[in-house]
Amino acid sequence: MSTAMMSVATSAFADGEVNIYSYRQPELIKPLIEEFTKETGIKANVLFLDKGLVERIQAEGANSPADVILTVDISRLTQAKEAGVTQPVTSDIINKDIPEHFRDPDGNWFGLTTRGRVVYASRERVSQDSITYEELADPKWKGKICTRDFQHSYNVGLTASILAHKGAEETEKWLTGLKNNLARKPDGNDREQAKAIASGECDLGLGNTYYVGLMMTNTKEPEQQEWAKAIKVLFPNTNDRGTHVNISGMAMAKNAPDKENALKFMEFLASGKAQQIYGEQVFEYPVMPGAEPSDIVKSFGAIKPDSLSLADIAANRKKASELIDQVGINDGPSN
Numbered sequence: 001m002s003t004a005m006m007s008v009a010t011s012a013f014a015d016g017e018v019n020i021y022s023y024r025q026p027e028l029i030k031p032l033i034e035e036f037t038k039e040t041g042i043k044a045n046v047l048f049l050d051k052g053l054v055e056r057i058q059a060e061g062a063n064s065p066a067d068v069i070l071t072v073d074i075s076r077l078t079q080a081k082e083a084g085v086t087q088p089v090t091s092d093i094i095n096k097d098i099p100e101h102f103r104d105p106d107g108n109w110f111g112l113t114t115r116g117r118v119v120y121a122s123r124e125r126v127s128q129d130s131i132t133y134e135e136l137a138d139p140k141w142k143g144k145i146c147t148r149d150f151q152h153s154y155n156v157g158l159t160a161s162i163l164a165h166k167g168a169e170e171t172e173k174w175l176t177g178l179k180n181n182l183a184r185k186p187d188g189n190d191r192e193q194a195k196a197i198a199s200g201e202c203d204l205g206l207g208n209t210y211y212v213g214l215m216m217t218n219t220k221e222p223e224q225q226e227w228a229k230a231i232k233v234l235f236p237n238t239n240d241r242g243t244h245v246n247i248s249g250m251a252m253a254k255n256a257p258d259k260e261n262a263l264k265f266m267e268f269l270a271s272g273k274a275q276q277i278y279g280e281q282v283f284e285y286p287v288m289p290g291a292e293p294s295d296i297v298k299s300f301g302a303i304k305p306d307s308l309s310l311a312d313i314a315a316n317r318k319k320a321s322e323l324i325d326q327v328g329i330n331d332g333p334s335n
Contacts, residue, residue: 016042018044018265019045019066020070021068022046023053024048024070028282029046036268053080057085057253062255072249074247074314075317077251080251084254086108086252089252089263093270097288110270112247113275113286114286115285117206118208120194123232126204134174146201146202148193150186151330154190154208159321161316162174168323175323179328190206193207194227194231195224209233233300235303244306270288276293279294
C-alpha cells in the first residue's frame with residue numbers, strides 16, 4: 001500500500017485536531033486545510049492513501065484515528081458506507097449548502113464538487129456545439145468515437161445514469177450502438193482520448209471535465225496542452241435532463257475519536273468558500289448553487305447537472321456493469 005503522510009496525529013484524541021483519511025493527494029487539499037486551520041485554530045492531519053482506504057479503516061477497527069474520509073467517485077463513497085466505516089451526520093449547515101441529490105439519504109456521505117462526464121469533440125472536424133448521450137449511438141458517428149475501458153468506474157457511472165433514466169432495454173441498445181461507432185477498442189485514460197482526437201484517430205471521446213483543466217495547465221508535458229487545444233467540451237443533454245456528473249465527497253468515519261472537530265471540518269468543507277477553493281484546485285464545479293467555479297473551469301462552458309439523485313444512480317451500477325459485459329463494448333467495434 002502506498003501512503004504519504006502530512007503530520008498525522010500521534011494521538012487519536014489530540015486536543016484541537018482532526019484526522020483526515022484522504023484519497024485526494026495532499027497538495028490538492030492543502031489550501032483547504034490551511035484555510036480551515038486559519039479560521040478555527042484546529043490542526044488538520046492528513047493521511048493520504050492511493051488505495052485501500054476502506055480496508056485500512058476496517059483493520060484499525062474501534063481504535064481507528066480517522067475522523068473524516070475524503071474521497072472521489074460515488075462508487076467509493078457508497079463502498080465506504082456499505083463497508084460500515086462511516087456514520088450518519090445530521091447538520092442543518094451541511095444540508096443547506098449541499099443540494100439533496102448530492103447527499104446520501106441516510107447522511108453517510110456528502111458531495112463537495114462535481115465533474116461532468118462530457119464529450120470531447122474535435123474543434124477541427126466537429127461543427128456542432130451540442131450533443132446528447134443518446135446521439136453517441138447514432139450511426140453517423142460510426143468509426144469516430146474513442147473511450148477508455150467501459151468497466152472503469154467513470155463509464156459504469158455514466159451507464160448507470162442511462163439505466164436509471166431509460167431502463168435496461170434502451171441502455172442495452174445504447175451500448176450496442178456506441179460499440180458499433182467506436183474507432184477502436186476502449187483503451188487508455190481520459191486524456192488519451194483527447195490525444196486520439198488531436199491525432200485524427202477519432203472525432204469524439206468520452207472524458208471528465210477536470211482532465212481538460214489538467215491538460216491545459218500541464219507545463220511538465222506541454223504536448224498535453226496541444227491535446228486540450230484540439231478539443232471542445234460538449235455538455236450532453238443540456239436541453240433536457242442535464243449532464244451526468246460524479247462527485248468528490250466526504251464522510252464522517254464510524255469511530256471518529258473527535259466527532260465535534262470532524263463535524264466542524266465537514267461543515268467548513270460544505271461552505272461555498274471551501275467548495276470554491278477545492279474546486280479551483282481540482283478543476284471541478286462546486287455543488288452549491290451560485291458558488292463560482294474557477295476561470296479555467298468556466299472556460300469549459302456552463303454545466304447543467306443531471307438532477308437525479310447520485311444514490312439512485314449508484315444503485316444501478318451493478319446492473320450497468322453487467323450490461324456492459326453483456327454487450328461486449330470493451331471488445332471494440334464488431335467490424
